[in-house]
Amino acid sequence: MIELLDLQQTLRAFAACNDDDAVYASFGWVHATGGDLLQARFWLPSSSDEALDDDGERSAASAAMGLFPYLEPATFADVLDVQKRQRPLSSLQDYAQALAYYAEYDAFQQVEGIDEALGEAGAEEQAEAREAGVGAGIFASFDLTLKACPEGQIKAAAQRVARLLEIPVGEALARCRALPLVLGEALDLRRAQAIKDQFEAIGATVQVHGFKPFPWMDAPVLR
Structure with a gap:
């Protein structure tokens, strides 16, 4: 059908x-x-x-x-x-x-006022879109921030942060003791969900900020 x-x-x-x-x-x-x-x-x-x-x-x-x-x-x-x-x-x-x-x-329409070499809107217009909750691409995207972690799980959180951000565990431990900590920006849905699940599994609190693809859509959410 x-x-x-x-x-x-x-x-x-x-x-x-x-x-x-x-x-x-x-x-x-x-x-x-x-x-x-x-x-x-x-x-x-x-x-x-x-x-x-x-x-x-x-x-x-x-x-x-x-x-x-x-x-x-x-x-x-x-x-x-x-x-x-x-x-x-x-x-x-x-x-x-x-x-x-x-x-x-059979060609992309050139929007007036856009630098063809850059092919994108200026910083002010991009900031306006972000303020409106609209992401950079045509798919949902997410910013994740580690907001809190139980004291007994700080080391476990640091190990996860070290792998995620590709930094030494000692540096990750220091960052986990000085929250909040940005875990990722403009992540796709699958990646964002996987990271959120990893940290919530040890009782950590992850703040999620979802960005919608188009202005008329609702903000995307994770489970």
């Missing part, structure tokens, strides 16, 4: 992936109906084969719904990522325009 999505739901599906590898594993192709992308409907088959018939043509079901191959998932994600780097607080319409531009010209 073909599940049709609007553009916002499609971006949410991409944002739900952990990283580029997850995008590759989750979607075979991006199919879309024609016209204005804000009004279009999208289909994300799990593989290319799912969208094609035995002759390698689009399936009768997708044809009946007016769906056509639009972009490869990796390319679709790249377009979103480039737009996000140039304008961290881009609107849904901004993403629609960036996608339409790439589909027509």
